Amino acid sequence: MTVQVTFWGSLLAIVSAIVAALGRLSSVPALRWLAITYIEVFRGTSLLVQLFWLYFVLPMPPFNIEMSAFAVAILGLGLHIGAYGAEVMRGAIRSVAKGQYEACQALNMSPFKRFYRIVLPQALLAAIPPGTNLLIELLKNTSLVSLITLSDLAFRARQLDQATFMTLEIFALTLLLYFLLAQVINLGMRMLERRLSRGRMQGGLS
Amino acid sequence: MPQPIVRFTDVTKRYGNLTVLNNLNLDVEAGEKVAIIGPSGSGKSTLLRALMTLEDIDEGIITVDDEPLTHMPARDGRLVRANARHQRKVRGKIGMVFQSFNLFPHMSALQNVMEAPVQVLGLDRKEARERACELLDMVGLGEKHDHYPSQLSGGQQQRVAIARALAMRPKVMLFDEVTSALDPELCGEVLSVIRRLGAEHSLTMLMVTHQMGFAREFADRICFFHQGRIHEQGTPAELFGNPREDRTRCFLSAVNEAQ
Numbered sequence: 001m002t003v004q005v006t007f008w009g010s011l012l013a014i015v016s017a018i019v020a021a022l023g024r025l026s027s028v029p030a031l032r033w034l035a036i037t038y039i040e041v042f043r044g045t046s047l048l049v050q051l052f053w054l055y056f057v058l059p060m061p062p063f064n065i066e067m068s069a070f071a072v073a074i075l076g077l078g079l080h081i082g083a084y085g086a087e088v089m090r091g092a093i094r095s096v097a098k099g100q101y102e103a104c105q106a107l108n109m110s111p112f113k114r115f116y117r118i119v120l121p122q123a124l125l126a127a128i129p130p131g132t133n134l135l136i137e138l139l140k141n142t143s144l145v146s147l148i149t150l151s152d153l154a155f156r157a158r159q160l161d162q163a164t165f166m167t168l169e170i171f172a173l174t175l176l177l178y179f180l181l182a183q184v185i186n187l188g189m190r191m192l193e194r195r196l197s198r199g200r201m202q203g204g205l206s
Numbered sequence: 207m208p209q210p211i212v213r214f215t216d217v218t219k220r221y222g223n224l225t226v227l228n229n230l231n232l233d234v235e236a237g238e239k240v241a242i243i244g245p246s247g248s249g250k251s252t253l254l255r256a257l258m259t260l261e262d263i264d265e266g267i268i269t270v271d272d273e274p275l276t277h278m279p280a281r282d283g284r285l286v287r288a289n290a291r292h293q294r295k296v297r298g299k300i301g302m303v304f305q306s307f308n309l310f311p312h313m314s315a316l317q318n319v320m321e322a323p324v325q326v327l328g329l330d331r332k333e334a335r336e337r338a339c340e341l342l343d344m345v346g347l348g349e350k351h352d353h354y355p356s357q358l359s360g361g362q363q364q365r366v367a368i369a370r371a372l373a374m375r376p377k378v379m380l381f382d383e384v385t386s387a388l389d390p391e392l393c394g395e396v397l398s399v400i401r402r403l404g405a406e407h408s409l410t411m412l413m414v415t416h417q418m419g420f421a422r423e424f425a426d427r428i429c430f431f432h433q434g435r436i437h438e439q440g441t442p443a444e445l446f447g448n449p450r451e452d453r454t455r456c457f458l459s460a461v462n463e464a465q
């Protein structure tokens with residue numbers, strides 16, 4: 001459960017970070033404000049309360065939106081970490097040199113192609129170190145989803161502890177499992193970094 | 207008399223209170239090689255950047271191949287400011303090489319040259335690869351297809367940038383101080399590529415340059431820029447040999463002293 005929520009939550013976080021960062025940098029005021037509102041609301045309030053809202057408040061009138069605990073967990077974690085990620089992406093996108101945009105224009109590329117083919121690969125590379133932090137943060141925050149009835153790693157550990165009273169062993173193992181999962185994220189991001197930085201000099205900005 | 211391929215009519219560009227292009231008029235014939243010289247801040251680069259639509263102009267009109275670049279005809283036939291789509295259409299006839307190369311750092315030399323033909327012109331990859339290989343061979347980088355920009359010298363990067371611009375088959379090429387960021391011994395290889403390009407193709411070329419020697423032997427016409435206008439223009443022999451204006455003489459002797 002922890003793995004699944006982390007995986008899908010991370011995907012949602014990355015997508016919403018990119019979309020919100022683009023909105024934040026947009027020249028259309030409405031889009032900019034929409035992105036700022038999203039970022040500030042999800043960054044400025046407690047994740048736990050956000051999960052409670054999605055799970056306990058939304059099913060009630062006047063909203064009447066009912067979602068499974070699993071969907072709520074992915075949505076809550078993804079949007080929460082995505083709000084932080086949006087600011088990381090914004091900085092990363094702005095770090096791409098102005099000359100790159102000019103070269104794209106001289107080659108007559110459309111704004112979409114320019115972003116997707118030229119700007120994004122360079123921005124993602126710049127976003128990887130802080131992005132890895134955020135995804136590990138997301139992994140660890142999954143321990144909150146037991147409070148909306150999902151039985152994740154932390155919840156299972158408490159159950160086992162109450163049944164067996166092998167407190168030390170169980171929580172040591174839990175710690176280790178989280179650590180190992182974090183290393184999987186780490187490894188994945190390293191591989192992505194290596195792929196994106198092919199041919200790039202260390203510390204090269206151009 | 208053939209129609210000029212590029213025409214600037216009363217073009218003015220201001221940055222706040224500063225007028226960089228001041229009621230500028232310039233016609234460039236198809237196939238002509240024009241070198242633009244002048245002191246820094248005189249508007250040379252702005253002229254090229256305006257033609258590449260990297261800068262909006264405040265007044266006047268620029269046409270390329272008889273088609274307005276900065277403007278488009280509205281429904282009632284009047285000319286109005288061009289929108290992005292119209293600019294995209296006309297811009298395709300122009301290619302540009304920059305002082306700072308601006309290669310895509312995450313792509314190899316070959317990918318750099320293939321990118322726009324595939325993504326913008328919609329060429330299939332095989333055709334684009336052939337075109338790119340040919341161009342890289344032409345600029346003398348046949349061995350360096352798979353090198354990334356960071357693995358190439360400045361002169362090599364600039365030659366990839368020239369190949370990249372040519373891959374779009376522009377009618378007009380703009381060179382904006384393409385050797386200014388290079389060590390003197392690397393300038394030669396870039397200039398000789400431009401020289402060959404001029405000899406083998408009927409490409410129209412506009413170049414902003416500080417290489418007076420190169421301008422003199424290569425260009426059909428030299429334009430001396432001063433305060434946002436063409437202060438004096440003529441054949442290299444006229445302009446370098448017997449400049450009419452004091453300001454031109456002053457600039458040329460200052461440059462001669464420095465070199």
